[in-house]
Amino acid sequence: MLRLENVSKIYPTSARPALDDVSVDVDQGEFVFLIGPSGSGKSTLLRLLLREETPTRGSVYVANWNVARLPNRKVPKLRQRMGCVFQDFRLLPTRSVADNVAFALEVTGKSEHTIRTVVPEMLELVNLTGKADRMPAELSGGEAQRVAIARALANRPLVLLADEPTGNLDPETSDDIMLLLDRINRAGTTIVMATHDRQIVDAMRRRVVELHLGRLARDDARGVYGARR
Numbered sequence: 001m002l003r004l005e006n007v008s009k010i011y012p013t014s015a016r017p018a019l020d021d022v023s024v025d026v027d028q029g030e031f032v033f034l035i036g037p038s039g040s041g042k043s044t045l046l047r048l049l050l051r052e053e054t055p056t057r058g059s060v061y062v063a064n065w066n067v068a069r070l071p072n073r074k075v076p077k078l079r080q081r082m083g084c085v086f087q088d089f090r091l092l093p094t095r096s097v098a099d100n101v102a103f104a105l106e107v108t109g110k111s112e113h114t115i116r117t118v119v120p121e122m123l124e125l126v127n128l129t130g131k132a133d134r135m136p137a138e139l140s141g142g143e144a145q146r147v148a149i150a151r152a153l154a155n156r157p158l159v160l161l162a163d164e165p166t167g168n169l170d171p172e173t174s175d176d177i178m179l180l181l182d183r184i185n186r187a188g189t190t191i192v193m194a195t196h197d198r199q200i201v202d203a204m205r206r207r208v209v210e211l212h213l214g215r216l217a218r219d220d221a222r223g224v225y226g227a228r229r
């Protein structure tokens, strides 16, 4: 479902490769933690999957798309099939909770009818039905992240890419978010989550892909965060 084949990425302004000959294969329905020290290439890997960057060498596949070779006009189609959540939530501050979720459907051209059906479904999924009319500034961090997750799932993506989704949350709220992501994954959505959170990785015991200075250092089927450094 996601495949990197001997991928290297060298940014023009950087001496060492951000990714160096990395090969990873992720099946549909997997939950993968992407770990590694700051600067090891995690965000670069996610950006390559989204075609926000192109590899210097190697190939990137998402479902049947050869991502690097995809014509520009098809990139929006690719991105529609990939939901994203980030450490800083990235909600639209002037739109309500419901409208933030609706926005994802509007930009992909969904009908009014679909939007009216899907938005409440998504809010129910993340347990925010009662907060549909709140503004983002009125939400806790955990609630804001749940809105972001609802928005990311609205178009029924093949995969959810999460870049440090618990990075701004306290441990208890992080656990709630992980329970939600686990539930979403068990319902069939593939999840790739970049994180520095040792406790979460150790508690979940899912696949762990570790990068070090751009190289694949480890790929464990049911891994832990690893030796304390």
Ligand SMILES: Nc1ncnc2c1ncn2[C@@H]1O[C@H](COP(=O)(O)OP(=O)(O)OP(=O)(O)O)[C@@H](O)[C@H]1O
Pocket (backbone or CB within 6 Å): 011, 012, 013, 014, 017, 018, 036, 037, 038, 039, 040, 041, 042, 043, 044, 045
């Ligand atoms: N746009 C860019 N231009 C030049 N160099 C970059 C760019 N983006 C990232 N890099 C470099 O590529 C390497 C990998 O960065 P990347 O952001 O992928 O790491 P990361 O593992 O996500 O780090 P963090 O955990 O801090 O988010 C770093 O050396 C970084 O400085």
